[in-house]
Amino acid sequence: MKSNSDMNDTQIEIRATRLSDLPSLVVDCLNPTFLERKYLAITEAVPIGEALAYHANHIMAGYPHFVAIDGERVVGICDCSPSAAARIAAQTHNATIGMLLIPEYRGQGLGEKLLRATLAACKDRWGRIELGVYSHNERAHKLYLRCGFVEEGRRVGAWKLDGVTSDIIDMVYRP
Protein backbone atom coordinates (compact mmCIF):
# COMPACT_ATOMS: atom_id res chain seq x y z
CA MET A 1 0.00 0.00 0.00
CA LYS A 2 1.29 3.46 -0.87
CA SER A 3 1.68 6.23 1.70
CA ASN A 4 0.45 9.73 0.90
CA SER A 5 4.02 10.95 0.45
CA ASP A 6 4.68 8.17 -2.10
CA MET A 7 1.64 9.37 -4.02
CA ASN A 8 2.95 12.93 -4.23
CA ASP A 9 5.68 11.55 -6.52
CA THR A 10 3.21 9.74 -8.73
CA GLN A 11 1.23 11.16 -11.60
CA ILE A 12 -2.38 10.09 -11.22
CA GLU A 13 -4.34 10.62 -14.38
CA ILE A 14 -8.04 11.47 -14.57
CA ARG A 15 -9.45 10.44 -17.93
CA ALA A 16 -12.39 8.85 -19.73
CA THR A 17 -12.65 5.14 -19.00
CA ARG A 18 -11.47 2.69 -21.68
CA LEU A 19 -12.85 -0.83 -22.04
CA SER A 20 -9.35 -2.10 -21.23
CA ASP A 21 -9.58 -0.40 -17.78
CA LEU A 22 -12.57 -2.46 -16.72
CA PRO A 23 -10.89 -5.56 -15.22
CA SER A 24 -8.82 -3.36 -12.89
CA LEU A 25 -11.82 -1.15 -12.23
CA VAL A 26 -13.82 -4.11 -10.94
CA VAL A 27 -11.09 -6.06 -9.14
CA ASP A 28 -8.91 -3.27 -7.70
CA CYS A 29 -11.48 -0.57 -7.15
CA LEU A 30 -15.19 -1.45 -7.09
CA ASN A 31 -15.33 -4.72 -5.22
CA PRO A 32 -12.90 -3.72 -2.43
CA THR A 33 -14.92 -0.54 -1.84
CA PHE A 34 -18.25 -2.41 -1.82
CA LEU A 35 -16.78 -4.70 0.85
CA GLU A 36 -16.08 -1.73 3.14
CA ARG A 37 -19.89 -1.66 3.67
CA LYS A 38 -19.84 2.02 4.69
CA TYR A 39 -20.44 4.33 1.78
CA LEU A 40 -22.34 2.61 -1.01
CA ALA A 41 -25.64 0.83 -1.48
CA ILE A 42 -23.83 -2.32 -2.64
CA THR A 43 -22.17 -4.05 0.30
CA GLU A 44 -20.83 -7.26 -1.22
CA ALA A 45 -18.56 -8.13 -4.14
CA VAL A 46 -20.37 -8.14 -7.48
CA PRO A 47 -19.67 -11.07 -9.86
CA ILE A 48 -16.88 -9.87 -12.17
CA GLY A 49 -18.69 -10.73 -15.43
CA GLU A 50 -21.78 -8.86 -14.32
CA ALA A 51 -19.80 -5.75 -13.36
CA LEU A 52 -17.76 -5.84 -16.59
CA ALA A 53 -20.94 -6.04 -18.69
CA TYR A 54 -22.64 -3.24 -16.74
CA HIS A 55 -19.77 -0.77 -17.16
CA ALA A 56 -18.99 -1.82 -20.76
CA ASN A 57 -22.63 -1.11 -21.65
CA HIS A 58 -22.41 2.35 -20.10
CA ILE A 59 -19.18 3.20 -21.93
CA MET A 60 -20.55 1.93 -25.25
CA ALA A 61 -23.71 3.99 -24.68
CA GLY A 62 -21.50 7.09 -24.33
CA TYR A 63 -22.48 7.90 -20.76
CA PRO A 64 -19.92 10.05 -18.88
CA HIS A 65 -17.51 7.58 -17.26
CA PHE A 66 -14.16 8.64 -15.77
CA VAL A 67 -11.40 6.91 -13.87
CA ALA A 68 -8.41 7.90 -11.78
CA ILE A 69 -5.47 5.79 -12.93
CA ASP A 70 -2.17 5.15 -11.18
CA GLY A 71 -0.02 3.41 -13.78
CA GLU A 72 -2.20 0.57 -15.02
CA ARG A 73 -4.30 0.44 -11.87
CA VAL A 74 -7.72 2.00 -11.58
CA VAL A 75 -7.92 3.73 -8.18
CA GLY A 76 -11.15 5.68 -8.61
CA ILE A 77 -14.27 6.02 -10.72
CA CYS A 78 -17.05 8.52 -11.31
CA ASP A 79 -19.87 7.74 -13.72
CA CYS A 80 -23.27 9.05 -14.62
CA SER A 81 -26.17 7.28 -16.29
CA PRO A 82 -29.93 7.68 -16.65
CA SER A 83 -31.87 7.15 -13.44
CA ALA A 84 -33.93 3.97 -13.41
CA ALA A 85 -36.99 6.17 -13.59
CA ALA A 86 -35.72 7.55 -16.90
CA ARG A 87 -37.66 4.75 -18.58
CA ILE A 88 -40.62 6.95 -17.75
CA ALA A 89 -40.87 9.48 -20.60
CA ALA A 90 -41.48 12.45 -18.30
CA GLN A 91 -38.31 11.70 -16.30
CA THR A 92 -35.69 11.16 -19.00
CA HIS A 93 -33.93 14.36 -17.90
CA ASN A 94 -32.84 12.68 -14.65
CA ALA A 95 -29.48 10.97 -14.26
CA THR A 96 -27.68 9.37 -11.33
CA ILE A 97 -24.02 9.80 -10.47
CA GLY A 98 -21.79 7.48 -8.48
CA MET A 99 -18.17 7.75 -7.41
CA LEU A 100 -15.49 6.18 -5.26
CA LEU A 101 -11.76 6.03 -4.66
CA ILE A 102 -9.89 3.23 -2.96
CA PRO A 103 -8.89 4.20 0.60
CA GLU A 104 -5.23 5.15 0.11
CA TYR A 105 -6.16 7.65 -2.63
CA ARG A 106 -8.81 9.52 -0.62
CA GLY A 107 -8.24 12.94 0.97
CA GLN A 108 -5.90 14.16 -1.80
CA GLY A 109 -8.37 16.17 -3.87
CA LEU A 110 -8.73 13.42 -6.50
CA GLY A 111 -12.44 13.01 -5.84
CA GLU A 112 -13.08 16.64 -6.73
CA LYS A 113 -11.14 16.29 -9.99
CA LEU A 114 -13.06 13.14 -10.93
CA LEU A 115 -16.40 14.69 -10.06
CA ARG A 116 -15.76 17.94 -11.94
CA ALA A 117 -14.64 16.04 -15.06
CA THR A 118 -17.80 13.93 -14.98
CA LEU A 119 -20.12 16.88 -14.35
CA ALA A 120 -18.57 18.78 -17.25
CA ALA A 121 -19.38 15.82 -19.51
CA CYS A 122 -23.00 15.88 -18.30
CA LYS A 123 -23.59 19.42 -19.57
CA ASP A 124 -26.40 19.73 -22.16
CA ARG A 125 -27.29 16.09 -21.60
CA TRP A 126 -29.47 15.91 -18.50
CA GLY A 127 -31.32 18.51 -16.42
CA ARG A 128 -30.86 16.88 -13.03
CA ILE A 129 -27.96 14.83 -11.69
CA GLU A 130 -29.11 13.02 -8.56
CA LEU A 131 -27.42 11.13 -5.76
CA GLY A 132 -28.00 9.98 -2.21
CA VAL A 133 -25.22 10.33 0.37
CA TYR A 134 -25.24 8.84 3.87
CA SER A 135 -25.04 11.41 6.66
CA HIS A 136 -22.01 9.67 8.23
CA ASN A 137 -20.09 10.22 4.96
CA GLU A 138 -19.06 13.80 5.74
CA ARG A 139 -16.22 13.95 3.22
CA ALA A 140 -18.50 13.02 0.30
CA HIS A 141 -21.26 15.35 1.50
CA LYS A 142 -18.82 18.28 1.71
CA LEU A 143 -17.43 17.49 -1.74
CA TYR A 144 -20.88 17.49 -3.33
CA LEU A 145 -21.79 20.83 -1.72
CA ARG A 146 -18.46 22.30 -2.92
CA CYS A 147 -19.16 21.16 -6.49
CA GLY A 148 -22.64 22.72 -6.64
CA PHE A 149 -25.02 19.99 -5.47
CA VAL A 150 -27.90 21.13 -3.28
CA GLU A 151 -29.89 19.13 -0.76
CA GLU A 152 -33.44 18.24 -1.71
CA GLY A 153 -34.42 16.14 1.24
CA ARG A 154 -33.33 13.81 3.96
CA ARG A 155 -34.63 10.31 4.62
CA VAL A 156 -34.14 10.14 8.36
CA GLY A 157 -32.69 6.86 9.60
CA ALA A 158 -33.05 5.19 6.19
CA TRP A 159 -29.51 3.70 6.31
CA LYS A 160 -28.91 1.06 8.99
CA LEU A 161 -26.02 -1.42 8.85
CA ASP A 162 -23.47 -2.96 11.19
CA GLY A 163 -24.90 -1.12 14.19
CA VAL A 164 -24.81 2.33 12.55
CA THR A 165 -27.93 4.30 11.62
CA SER A 166 -27.70 7.32 9.29
CA ASP A 167 -29.87 9.52 7.16
CA ILE A 168 -29.83 9.37 3.37
CA ILE A 169 -29.38 12.93 2.08
CA ASP A 170 -30.86 13.37 -1.40
CA MET A 171 -28.86 15.87 -3.45
CA VAL A 172 -29.15 17.26 -6.96
CA TYR A 173 -26.90 19.14 -9.38
CA ARG A 174 -28.33 21.08 -12.30
CA PRO A 175 -25.75 21.29 -15.11
Ligand SMILES: CC(C)(COP(=O)(O)OP(=O)(O)OC[C@H]1O[C@@H](n2cnc3c(N)ncnc32)[C@H](O)[C@@H]1OP(=O)(O)O)[C@@H](O)C(=O)NCCC(=O)NCCS
Ligand atom coordinates in the same frame (compact mmCIF):
# COMPACT_ATOMS: atom_id res chain seq x y z
C1 LIG B 1 -16.12 10.54 -1.40
C2 LIG B 1 -14.78 10.48 -2.12
C3 LIG B 1 -14.99 10.07 -3.57
C4 LIG B 1 -14.20 11.91 -2.06
O1 LIG B 1 -12.95 11.94 -2.72
P1 LIG B 1 -11.68 12.60 -1.96
O2 LIG B 1 -10.60 12.71 -2.96
O3 LIG B 1 -11.44 11.83 -0.73
O4 LIG B 1 -12.25 14.03 -1.56
P2 LIG B 1 -11.95 15.47 -2.11
O5 LIG B 1 -11.61 15.53 -3.54
O6 LIG B 1 -13.10 16.29 -1.64
O7 LIG B 1 -10.65 15.81 -1.34
C5 LIG B 1 -10.71 16.72 -0.32
C6 LIG B 1 -9.84 16.27 0.80
O8 LIG B 1 -8.50 16.10 0.30
C7 LIG B 1 -7.63 16.98 0.99
N1 LIG B 1 -6.63 17.45 0.03
C8 LIG B 1 -5.34 17.18 0.11
N2 LIG B 1 -4.70 17.71 -0.93
C9 LIG B 1 -5.61 18.34 -1.70
C10 LIG B 1 -5.56 19.08 -2.90
N3 LIG B 1 -4.41 19.28 -3.55
N4 LIG B 1 -6.72 19.57 -3.39
C11 LIG B 1 -7.87 19.40 -2.75
N5 LIG B 1 -8.00 18.70 -1.60
C12 LIG B 1 -6.86 18.19 -1.08
C13 LIG B 1 -8.51 18.06 1.57
O9 LIG B 1 -7.93 18.60 2.71
C14 LIG B 1 -9.76 17.29 1.88
O10 LIG B 1 -9.60 16.57 3.08
P3 LIG B 1 -10.84 16.37 4.10
O11 LIG B 1 -12.00 15.83 3.31
O12 LIG B 1 -10.28 15.41 5.10
O13 LIG B 1 -11.13 17.74 4.61
C15 LIG B 1 -13.79 9.51 -1.44
O14 LIG B 1 -13.47 9.94 -0.15
C16 LIG B 1 -14.31 8.08 -1.39
O15 LIG B 1 -14.14 7.33 -2.34
N6 LIG B 1 -15.00 7.68 -0.31
C17 LIG B 1 -15.55 6.34 -0.18
C18 LIG B 1 -16.61 6.03 -1.23
C19 LIG B 1 -17.69 7.08 -1.20
O16 LIG B 1 -18.00 7.66 -0.18
N7 LIG B 1 -18.32 7.35 -2.36
C20 LIG B 1 -19.39 8.32 -2.47
C21 LIG B 1 -20.68 7.73 -2.06
S1 LIG B 1 -22.00 8.93 -2.08
